[in-house]
Amino acid sequence: MSAQAQNAIEVTSLACAYDDRKVLENVTFSVRDAEIFFIVGGTGVGKTTLLRNIVGLATPVHGDVHFHGRSFTGADPAQRREMLKTFGLSFQGGALWTSLTLSENIALPLEEYTPLPRDEISHIAAFRLSQVGLAGFENYYPSEISGGMRKRAGLARALALDPKIVFFDEPSAGLDPVTARNLDRLILDIRDTFRTTIVIVSHDVDSILGIADRLIMLDTATRGIVAEGPPAELAKGPPEAKVVEFLTRRTIRSG
Amino acid sequence: MSARASVRDDGPVTEVLLEGDWRLQGGTPRWASMVARAGPKGGVRLRADGVTHWDTSLVVFLGEAKSWCDAAGVGCDLDPLPEKMRMLGGQFAQSLVSGTRPEHSRSLFVEVGLATEDALRQGRDLLGFIGECWLGAKRLAVGQAGFRWNDCLSEMQKCGAMALPIVSLISFLVGVTLAYSGAIVLRRFGGDIWVADLIGVAMTREMGAMMVGVVLAGRTGAAFAAEIGSMKANEEIDALTVLGISPVRFLVLPRVLAVGLMMPLLALYANCLGIIGGMAVAYSTLEIPFAAYWVEMLTIVDLPDVTVGLIKSVVYGLIVGLAGCRRGLQAENNAAGVGKAATSAVVTAILFIILADAVFAVLFNAIGL
Structure with missing residues (x-):
């Protein structure tokens, strides 16, 4: 088996721009199958831009992205649609469709891509909602629930089709610590149960140290990756001081 | 191999082999059809030894x-299944029994009651809003409050000067349309020249203010709502409120005053364009010279007509x-x-412009304006 086939995602020499301003250059990394992989870095470093380029919401200036050995950047629309079915994206604010109830939000991808009957789809929607702690909220509209609940419902929608790869954009931002840790546990469960590959954009150090298998850290100065590896190893020390500071700075209160 | 579920009787227990x-994206067996075929009575045992890959469809x-x-009161033995499958299957069954939260399912009476309550609240809020605007305007008038x-x-530039092209076009075309419609009737009586009277009175008293009101409702009113609405979505209004700055003074008064001041000017301009439109039709179709049209119009249109139009336009603007x-x-x-x-x-x-117009019609008729 080739190295590329073992990897769920292969990003090669990717250059990304935001509003015509180049934010990342020559980014190369790979994510292994069933791995929990974090993309970390300070605010404005281009984490979300990188994610948008990987999933096809933005077009890279240069470079290529492969999913399970198949090129995504160079794929024609039909191939792209096939590949899109295999991954889910959980947006920062949930990105739920406001005119649909939570149940309908989750049902839409199932209606689009599976031959399941309507009642079974609504059962799956209820199950997904219960998995993220929103049992009983099936008929609520996104405007009727809190921001944290919208985020969890967005995750339930991302999981609707049992994707092989799930991307998360800042999953714990805006959540209380208990809910954030429950979300971490859910992410671990999904990976362990279905061997799903998980890619998370975040700067929540507790999540990173808690569930990450490996991470890459982006930096504005180099417009690229400054460190790559398991968080525990990177936190131990040299070669990159910025990474150590990022992963070990917990409080400014001394004593 | 595609997903399969087969049934085997093991004494009183029905064993289902998966x-x-x-x-999910392929066809998988359904429990409902399985039950119809097998009709288990004693108990059910599920085994998944032959499952090569699984996802939510199995769950x-x-x-x-x-x-x-559980519903049929027969035992369900999930013990032979791997732990994860057993756990997720249990969770799924649990999610089937937990219904929607009761407060979200309402009866018709409750819905009607809530809608009435909401309508009353909206009416109160509207009066409160108008009162707040009035007090703000009063404080502004006596110099007690700063004004942006x-x-x-x-x-004023956005809703006045920048609206001139659309107001010009619409008013001119209204004048043209009125002239053509009027000519049809007036010609029968040999009164072609009265087209000038018709256009003059209609534009100054009614159509000038009304058309500008409708144009600004679509152009400026919608823009105000969208702008303030997105400020609300961005929590900008909340930011003003916590700073103790009244959103009415900061956002509403400058806008209402701007449109209230610009409206009469635009209405006057619309009157002129409408009269020019009528004049063009009179000259080209009815062969009435410009001078004759102008003189005839001045015999009927006087200052009270223009004033009526201006009063209406200020109210429409507000x-x-x-x-x-x-x-x-x-x-x-x-x-x-x-x-x-x-x-x-x-x-x-x-809606309110039309209502106000009807009220004005009655009012001006009563006072003889």
């Missing part, structure tokens, strides 16, 4: 099986401004809310 590749099957057994003149001037700002402040905190606010601002403004 095999193959269980995927659905297990969950439905467990749920059915820069905002007001910029809004309606457009208030409706736009009110709907913007009422907008829900999301993108759809902004769209709804803009639409609702236009509908509200046009």
Whole structure:
């Protein structure tokens, strides 16, 4: 088996721009199958831009992205649609469709891509909602629930089709610590149960140290990756001081 | 191998063997059809030894099986299954029994009651809003409150000067249309020249102010609602409130004053364009010279007619401004809310303009204006 086939995602020499301003250059990394992989870095470093380029919401200036050995950047629309079915994206604010109830939000991808009957789809929607702690909220509209609940419902929608790869954009931002840790546990469960590959954009150090298998850290100065590896190893020390500071700075209160 | 479920009787227990590749996006067996065929009585045992790949489709099957057994009062043995499958199947069955939260399912009577309550609350809020605007304007008039003149001037430019092209076109065309319609009747009596009277009175008293009101409702009222609505969605209004700055003074008064001041000017301009439109039709179709048209029009249109139009236009302007700002402040905190606010601002403004016009008709008739 080739190295590329073992990897769920292969990003090669990717250059990304935001509003015509180049934010990342020559980014190369790979994510292994069933791995929990974090993309970390300070605010404005281009984490979300990188994610948008990987999933096809933005077009890279240069470079290529492969999913399970198949090129995504160079794929024609039909191939792209096939590949899109295999991954889910959980947006920062949930990105739920406001005119649909939570149940309908989750049902839409199932209606689009599976031959399941309507009642079974609504059962799956209820199950997904219960998995993220929103049992009983099936008929609520996104405007009727809190921001944290919208985020969890967005995750339930991302999981609707049992994707092989799930991307998360800042999953714990805006959540209380208990809910954030429950979300971490859910992410671990999904990976362990279905061997799903998980890619998370975040700067929540507790999540990173808690569930990450490996991470890459982006930096504005180099417009690229400054460190790559398991968080525990990177936190131990040299070669990159910025990474150590990022992963070990917990409080400014001394004593 | 595709997903399969086969049944085997093991004494009193019905054993269901699950095999193959269980995927949501492929066809998988359903518990409901399985039950119809097998009709288990004593108990059910589920085994998944032959399953090569599984996802939520298998969880659905297990969950439905467990749920059915619980309802039918027969035992459901999930012990031979791997732990994860057993756990997720149990969770799925649990999610089937937990219904929607009761407070979200309402009866017709409750819905009607809540809608009435909401209508009353909206009426109270509207009166409160108008009162707040009135008090703000009063404080402003006696010099007790600061006023954002820069905002007001910029809004005046947007709703006044920048609206000239559309107001010109619409008013001219209204004049043309009125002239053609009038000519049809007046020609029968040999009174072609009275087209000038018709256009003069109709434009100055009614159509000038009305058409500008409708144009500004669509152009400026919707813009106010969308702008203030998106400020609300971005929590900018909340930021003003916690700083102790009244959103009415900061956002509403400059806009309402701007549109209230610009409206009479635009109405006067619209009157002129409408009269020119009528004049063009009279000259080209009815062969009435410009001078004759002008002189005839001055015999009927006098200052009270123009004043009536100007009074109406100021009121229409205030309606457009208030409706736009009110709907913007009422907008829900999301993108759809902004769209709804803009639409609702236009509908509200046009409705109130027509209502106000009817009230004016009665009022001016009573005082003989």
